[in-house]
Amino acid sequence: MRSGFGSVSRSSITGIVLIVTLCCFHVFALKSQLLTRHGVLVDSNAKDSVISYKTLYFNQKIDHFGFLEDGTFKQRYLVNDEHWHQKGGPILFYTGNEGDITWFCNNTGFMWDIAEELKAMLVFAEHRYYGESLPFGKDSYSDTKHLNYLSSEQALADFAVLIKELKRTVPGSQLSPVIAIGGSYGGMLSAWMRMKYPNVVVGALAASAPIWQFPDMAPCGDFYKIVTQDFAEGGLNCDVNIRKSWKAVDNVAATDSGLRWLSSEFSLCSPLKKTDVAGFKAWLQETWVNLAMVDYPYEANFLQPLPRWPVQVVCKYLGFDPYSVSDYQMLSAISEAVRVYYNYTGSAPCLNTSSTATGSLGYIGWYYQACTEMVMPMCTDGVQDMFEPQEWNFQAFSDECHALFGVRPRADWAGIFYGGLDIASHSNIVFSNGGLDPWSGGGVTRNISDSMVAIVIPDGAHHLDLRYNNEYDPHSVLSARAQEVEYFKLWIRQAKKQL
Ligand SMILES: *[C@@H]1O[C@H](CO)[C@@H](O)[C@H](O)[C@H]1NC(C)=O
Ligand SMILES: *[C@@H]1O[C@H](CO)[C@@H](O)[C@H](O)[C@H]1NC(C)=O
Ligand SMILES: *[C@@H]1O[C@H](CO)[C@@H](O)[C@H](O)[C@H]1NC(C)=O
Ligand SMILES: *[C@@H]1O[C@H](CO)[C@@H](O)[C@H](O)[C@H]1NC(C)=O
Numbered sequence: 001m002r003s004g005f006g007s008v009s010r011s012s013i014t015g016i017v018l019i020v021t022l023c024c025f026h027v028f029a030l031k032s033q034l035l036t037r038h039g040v041l042v043d044s045n046a047k048d049s050v051i052s053y054k055t056l057y058f059n060q061k062i063d064h065f066g067f068l069e070d071g072t073f074k075q076r077y078l079v080n081d082e083h084w085h086q087k088g089g090p091i092l093f094y095t096g097n098e099g100d101i102t103w104f105c106n107n108t109g110f111m112w113d114i115a116e117e118l119k120a121m122l123v124f125a126e127h128r129y130y131g132e133s134l135p136f137g138k139d140s141y142s143d144t145k146h147l148n149y150l151s152s153e154q155a156l157a158d159f160a161v162l163i164k165e166l167k168r169t170v171p172g173s174q175l176s177p178v179i180a181i182g183g184s185y186g187g188m189l190s191a192w193m194r195m196k197y198p199n200v201v202v203g204a205l206a207a208s209a210p211i212w213q214f215p216d217m218a219p220c221g222d223f224y225k226i227v228t229q230d231f232a233e234g235g236l237n238c239d240v241n242i243r244k245s246w247k248a249v250d251n252v253a254a255t256d257s258g259l260r261w262l263s264s265e266f267s268l269c270s271p272l273k274k275t276d277v278a279g280f281k282a283w284l285q286e287t288w289v290n291l292a293m294v295d296y297p298y299e300a301n302f303l304q305p306l307p308r309w310p311v312q313v314v315c316k317y318l319g320f321d322p323y324s325v326s327d328y329q330m331l332s333a334i335s336e337a338v339r340v341y342y343n344y345t346g347s348a349p350c351l352n353t354s355s356t357a358t359g360s361l362g363y364i365g366w367y368y369q370a371c372t373e374m375v376m377p378m379c380t381d382g383v384q385d386m387f388e389p390q391e392w393n394f395q396a397f398s399d400e401c402h403a404l405f406g407v408r409p410r411a412d413w414a415g416i417f418y419g420g421l422d423i424a425s426h427s428n429i430v431f432s433n434g435g436l437d438p439w440s441g442g443g444v445t446r447n448i449s450d451s452m453v454a455i456v457i458p459d460g461a462h463h464l465d466l467r468y469n470n471e472y473d474p475h476s477v478l479s480a481r482a483q484e485v486e487y488f489k490l491w492i493r494q495a496k497k498q499l
Contacts, residue, residue: 051106053078053124058165060128062135062149064157069149073135075158078105078124080112085119086172090492093178093201094124095159095193097186098369101126101133103360104186107302109468111181114485118492121176125162127155127189130362144406147368153417156189160197177495179488180204183463184439185366185374187431192418195426203428203491205484206444208463211431213376213442214414217421220379220392222441227292228385230436235315240322242288243386245334246281248327253277261328266335269350276353283353285387287338290356293462295436298472302462303357305345308472314340371401375411376442427451428494430487432480434460453487455480 060075078101083089092111096104105124115122126133129150134140141147159180167173180201182190187209194204212218232239252258253272262280263271272280294302295311307313317337325333342351370376377394380387398408419426423444428451431444435458445454457465459474465481 051080051112052082053080053105053122058162060133060158060161064154064161071135073128073133073137075128075162076101076126076132077162078102078122080115080122083115083119084121084176088172088175088177088496089119089121090488091121091123091163091166091173091176091178092118092488093159093163093180094122095156095180095182095186095189096125096127096130097182097184097189098127098130098366099361100131102131104183108181108183108466110466110481110484113469114481114488117485118488121173123166125159127186128158129365141364147405150365150368151373152189152192152369156193156196159189159193160200163200175499177202177492179491181207181466182209183207183466184209187463191429191431194429195419195423198427202495203430203487205430205432205488207432207466208434208437208439208443209431210376210439210442211418211444212421213439214420215375215377215394215411217415218442220377221381221384223378223438224289224380224385224387226436226438226441227289228387230292230295230311230438231288231315231386234311236319237322238311238315238318239386241318241320241330241333243382244322245284245330246388248330249277249281249284251327252331253280262331265332266338267348267350269352272353280353281388283356284334284338286356287341288386289438291341292436292438295461296464296467297459297474298470300467304341306341307344310340310344314338368405368407371405371409372407373410373413373417375409375414424448424452428487428491429453430455430484432457432463432465432484434458434462434464436461437463455483 056077056079057074058077059072062071062073063069084091092115094101094104094108094111101124108124111122114120128135129140129147135149136142136146139146163178167176178201180190180193181204182188184207187206188211190204191206191209191211194201210218213223228239231242249262252262253274259272259274262268290303291306291311291314294300294304294306295309296302296306298308300306300308314337317333317340320329320333322330338351339348342348366374375394375397377392379392380390382389394409394411402408427449430453432455433440433443433445435456437443437460439462440456444452445456447454455465457474457476457480460477460480464473464477465484469478469481
């Protein structure tokens with residue numbers, strides 16, 4: 001999915017990607033927005049965990065907010081009720097984000113780990129326009145008219161209607177309090193679900209949810225600063241060498257023989273041309289960003305199969321004195337470092353600069369969302385971060401969106417609709433963030449009230465708390481999970497009292 005868009009954006013501007021990031025030039029900006037680009041699943045513990053669920057479909061309205069379009073589509077959702085207590089056991093409801101819901105389901109071991117203790121039913125609902133939940137089937141992405149019903153508002157309404165329907169049709173569920181859970185963009189949705197539909201969900205866990213990564217809510221440079229800190233702490237000189245590598249790429253790529261050398265040194269699938277150099281640098285940049293996001297304390301396979309603490313492993317190759325090496329030596333080391341990310345399993349025949357993570361995410365859908373209401377400014381200055389300076393340029397971003405989709409982003413809408421920084425009147429939301437996660441820069445990391453709570457996991461990367469328990473988990477994530485479960489129990493008690 002991503003390939004088409006990726007190449008468009010890279011050639012036209014240069015870019016990065018949110019779960020992945022839409023950023024580098026503008027694209028760069030766009031990419032930074034795919035919160036979590038994901039790849040494949042299964043970590044060492046998950047292998048032994050048996051995940052079993054029923055796959056169900058619900059006839060969902062294509063348009064919840066207008067009355068002309070009266071069609072429906074099949075929204076996919078997954079259910080496991082083996083531990084559910086029919087008399088009032090809660091429903092843990094995963095608010096699906098920009099990808100295949102089975103992939104999120106498999107990567108949210110936390111819910112599977114706590115289902116028995118809470119006697120909970122697990123429901124994972126797919127976000128419209130991703131996975132199998134396509135409002136217009138194969139035509140869903142054919143043009144802007146068909147994409148018109150892709151928005152967070154429609155997705156939240158889907159979740160609310162689906163929950164109402166479950167309560168109506170599943171015997172025993174009428175008394176079940178529903179808790180929304182999500183990570184990354186899915187975490188934004190779970191928080192917003194509680195804000196917009198407090199009659200439907202009693203509380204929400206919003207893990208690594210950058211609800212403040214919008215204009216005028218967080219500094220645009222925080223994201224890349226955090227990436228840089230991760231590499232600075234990953235090993236001696238690591239960030240310094242990456243900062244110096246951009247110029248080395250320019251120098252070497254200036255000649256044809258240099259381009260040939262780069263293509264061969266990096267084992268690229270297709271030879272680098274002069275016009276590809278910006279795209280090549282964007283690919284490197286995105287690689288560092290992805291590594292920071294999935295810097296987990298154990299071997300895992302989220303965006304790519306990776307060793308434990310992958311940033312430290314990468315930094316082992318980049319510990320040399322930056323002033324003692326030639327450009328070629330520098331880039332030779334960089335090429336070893338990126339292979340940690342792309343070839344940990346030893347099965348990559350070559351490195352493909354049009355791809356940085358596996359395919360369970362819907363990149364084009366996310367780009368469209370970034371180009372409409374999910375406007376997340378990103379910038380770099382090359383001083384406080386290790387990247388080439390790139391300002392946030394809304395106009396350029398908007399022009400790129402217009403060229404791609406024929407639409408222009410509404411920069412202020414998310415703030416107006418979801419409350420921006422002004423969310424103190426809400427209740428029962430836990431925001432968890434990992435200190436290593438670049439997305440924590442746009443997250444809620446301070447307590448807002450007794451029931452709008454921030455949990456910080458200093459040595460956690462992107463929603464580590466949503467993953468299965470693992471023997472290598474740092475204490476901070478174990479205690480975060482325990483605290484989260486205590487809040488769930490509190491919300492459940494509160495809900496029961498009100499019955
Ligand atoms: C590189 O990745 C793109 C996008 O995923 C894909 O379309 C292309 O086939 C890949 N090229 C090779 C040589 O694997
Ligand atoms: C998720 O796990 C199920 C069951 O193990 C498997 O069938 C499915 O392919 C997985 N989904 C993804 C996207 O990996
Ligand atoms: C990946 O690792 C294998 C095993 O070490 C090696 O044979 C192969 O050349 C590597 N591929 C790349 C692109 O580095
Ligand atoms: C917010 O409050 C909770 C509960 O008192 C506490 O555990 C947590 O550390 C606080 N979070 C921050 C970021 O101070």
